[in-house]
Amino acid sequence: xxxxxxxxxxxxxxxxxxxxxxxxxxxxxxxxxxxxxxxxxxxxxxxxxxxxxxxxxxxxxxxxxxxxxxxxxxxxxxxxxxxxxxxxxxxxxxxxxxxxxxxxxxxxxxxxxxxxxxxxxxxxxxxxxxxxxxxxxxxxxxxxxxxxxxxxxxxxxxxxxxxxxxxxxxxxxxxxxxxxxxxxxxxxxxxxxxxxxxxxxxxxxxxxxxxxxxxxxxxxxxxxxxxxxxxxxxxxxxxxxxxxxxxxxxxxxxxxxxxxxxxxxxxxxxxxxxxxxxxxxxxxxxxxxxxxxxxxxxxxxxxxxxxxxxxxxxxxxxxxxxxxxxxxxxxxxxxxxxxxxxx
Amino acid sequence: xxxxxxxxxxxxxxxxxxxxxxxxxxxxxxxxxxxxxxxxxxxxxxxxxxxxxxxxxxxxxxxxxxxxxxxxxxxxxxxxxxxxxxxxxxxxxxxxxxxxxxxxxxxxxxxxxxxxxxxxxxxxxxxxxxxxxxxxxxxxxxxxxxxxxxxxxxxxxxxxxxxxxxxxxxxxxxxxxxxxxxxxxxxxxxxxxxxxxxxxxxxxxxxxxxxxxxxxxxxxxxxxxxxxxxxxxxxxxxxxxxxxxxxxxxxxxxxxxxxxxxxxxxxxxxxxxxxxxxxxxxx
Numbered sequence: 001x002x003x004x005x006x007x008x009x010x011x012x013x014x015x016x017x018x019x020x021x022x023x024x025x026x027x028x029x030x031x032x033x034x035x036x037x038x039x040x041x042x043x044x045x046x047x048x049x050x051x052x053x054x055x056x057x058x059x060x061x062x063x064x065x066x067x068x069x070x071x072x073x074x075x076x077x078x079x080x081x082x083x084x085x086x087x088x089x090x091x092x093x094x095x096x097x098x099x100x101x102x103x104x105x106x107x108x109x110x111x112x113x114x115x116x117x118x119x120x121x122x123x124x125x126x127x128x129x130x131x132x133x134x135x136x137x138x139x140x141x142x143x144x145x146x147x148x149x150x151x152x153x154x155x156x157x158x159x160x161x162x163x164x165x166x167x168x169x170x171x172x173x174x175x176x177x178x179x180x181x182x183x184x185x186x187x188x189x190x191x192x193x194x195x196x197x198x199x200x201x202x203x204x205x206x207x208x209x210x211x212x213x214x215x216x217x218x219x220x221x222x223x224x225x226x227x228x229x230x231x232x233x234x235x236x237x238x239x240x241x242x243x244x245x246x247x248x249x250x251x252x253x254x255x256x257x258x259x260x261x262x263x264x265x266x267x268x269x270x271x272x273x274x275x276x277x278x279x280x281x282x283x284x285x286x287x288x289x290x291x292x293x294x295x296x297x298x299x300x301x302x303x304x305x306x307x308x309x310x311x312x313x314x315x316x317x318x319x320x321x322x323x324x325x326x327x328x329x330x331x332x333x334x335x336x337x338x339x340x341x342x343x
Numbered sequence: 344x345x346x347x348x349x350x351x352x353x354x355x356x357x358x359x360x361x362x363x364x365x366x367x368x369x370x371x372x373x374x375x376x377x378x379x380x381x382x383x384x385x386x387x388x389x390x391x392x393x394x395x396x397x398x399x400x401x402x403x404x405x406x407x408x409x410x411x412x413x414x415x416x417x418x419x420x421x422x423x424x425x426x427x428x429x430x431x432x433x434x435x436x437x438x439x440x441x442x443x444x445x446x447x448x449x450x451x452x453x454x455x456x457x458x459x460x461x462x463x464x465x466x467x468x469x470x471x472x473x474x475x476x477x478x479x480x481x482x483x484x485x486x487x488x489x490x491x492x493x494x495x496x497x498x499x500x501x502x503x504x505x506x507x508x509x510x511x512x513x514x515x516x517x518x519x520x521x522x523x524x525x526x527x528x529x530x531x532x533x534x535x536x537x538x539x540x541x542x543x544x545x546x547x548x549x550x551x552x553x554x555x556x557x558x559x560x561x562x563x564x565x566x567x568x569x570x571x572x573x574x575x576x577x578x579x580x581x582x583x584x585x586x587x588x589x590x591x592x593x594x595x596x597x598x599x600x601x602x603x604x605x606x607x608x609x610x611x612x613x614x615x616x617x618x619x620x621x622x623x624x625x626x
Binding site: 053054055056057058059060062063064066067069070071073074076077078079080081082084085088138141142145146148149152156158159160161162163164165166167168169170173174175176177178182183185188189216219220221224225228242248277280281284285299302303306307312315316319322323326327330 | 346348351352354355356358359362363365366367369370372373376384385388389391438439440442443445446447448449450451452455458461462464465466467468469471472473474475476477478479480481495496498499504512516519520523528529530532554557558560561564565576577579580583592595596599602603606607609610611614617618621622
């Protein structure tokens with residue numbers, strides 16, 4: 001088995017033992033039987049669709065008026081604040097906020113000298129890897145099973161997707177309640193089997209609590225996309241392998257998993273973004289970044305330093321660093337991911 | 344499936360049922376807790392059989408507010424704030440995104456691509472990375488504790504604009520030609536041709552954006568300081584961390600159930616559009 005090209009290329013080729021399968025516009029086609037040695041070296045380039053209308057309206061001012069609301073909001077609430085964050089990240093304000101002076105990159109230097117900040121990077125990395133890995137594994141297992149059953153598939157689907165609609169803050173409160181050392185039903189169960197459960201004192205346990213809540217919420221999203229991905233794999237490939245006597249597990253690893261790679265890669269990026277930014281509410285309702293700083297991910301630290309600690313220069317510098325991270329993630333998302341929408 | 348393997352089918356059902364159980368368990372416990380008295384919930388471990396105080400708890404949470412916690416606002420008020428916020432965000436997003444997509448696709452004008460990229464760049468500036476300065480802008484505009492302050496900064500949307508742009512590009516050019524021959528101007532074309540054609544996209548987007556709006560947390564947390572402007576999601580958080588007083592879990596859980604209800608109903612009742620919206624926007 002060999003994969004040619006990035007999952008985001010217009011045409012993406014998977015060479016299985018006996019088949020070559022080409023993916024274009026989210027559909028797989030079995031192109032030809034060919035020996036593995038002749039698997040192409042690079043992905044063929046797709047045809048770029050025309051992205052412009054041939055026929056347009058002629059009007060001088062109307063288009064500007066139509067764009068105005070969106071642009072005004074964009075400038076006032078996005079560009080101005082972002083610019084201000086960058087400006088502020090280069091300055092140092094006195095304790096009363098009366099004057100500030102230009103300090104260049106000193107805020108950034110300070111940040112990277114703080115053990116707190118480096119720890120926060122590590123916490124974020126560990127957290128997002130765990131969210132992505134646990135979330136994807138569980139959802140993939142469920143999706144493969146749902147793809148297999150004939151009866152009740154749509155009922156299972158409905159019963160599995162509703163957590164998507166639950167607010168992250170509510171998710172946090174739900175799991176906080178279940179794991180609350182004083183009244184939580186799961187905390188009691190853990191204590192009964194001899195675990196000294198107290199996420200308010202034990203950093204690892206706090207991380208586990210946040211992780212469970214964050215993954216629980218994201219399973220529905222991953223599940224839906226995995227299921228759609230599984231259903232787009234041509235049945236004939238799997239049938240052919242079955243006739244050759246390949247067991248279900250072998251078929252999964254040699255056919256299904258490679259053909260699912262565009263979906264997996266897409267979900268991987270989405271889950272990392274989710275863990276970085278959308279889990280703020282989960283953390284704020286369950287652990288508030290504690291105990292100590294053990295669940296204080298980057299976004300939470302920006303909030304805490306800026307709004308609770310009122311250290312604006314440092315908070316702004318952290319914002320700018322976060323912006324760079326988002327830019328990188330967005331570029332990855334758009335350059336390397338197979339999208340239906342083209343830009 | 345491809346071949347008959349009864350034990351494998353049974354295993355699949357067992358795994359799926361476990362998955363459903365794990366997903367539903369917190370919901371069930373929440374429901375049970377919301378039907379008991381505060382003492383019953385606090386007696387660890389609480390009973391897993393629904394109690395008899397359901398109506399009383401929900402009535403108290405909805406109309407009286409919780410007594411012990413710091414939040415005395417009735418949940419009905421908070422749900423009203425959430426509803427206004429969710430509707431303004433979802434409808435606002437759809438309206439301004441459709442307008443900008445229409446402009447970008449159907450007109451040629453100076454700075455067209457520049458404006459398009461400006462909208463694109465907003466993807467890289469989520470609220471989380473510009474917390475403090477955005478707060479300052481909103482405060483300077485005098486929009487703290489207002490519906491406009493809650494909704495406006497969140498209604499710019501690159502994804503929705505792209506979605507409509509993509510959809511408009513698939514609309515046949517012949518329709519524009521026909522409209523022009525019949526003497527219809529751009530706005531007439533927009534209203535009579537594009538709008539009806541976009542119905543499914545609008546429905547799908549509405550479902551996703553309603554959930555997004557209802558579930559907003561960080562932004563309302565920053566700009567609402569008055570209790571009567573708390574969306575329900577914030578109200579819950581205040582109930583849990585209500586200072587010195589002991590959390591009244593039964594009322595908190597009743598509030599949690601109420602806070603979940605509208606978006607979950609939207610997902611379940613509009614499942615078809617929900618799935619379409621999710622796949623189309625891909626965040």
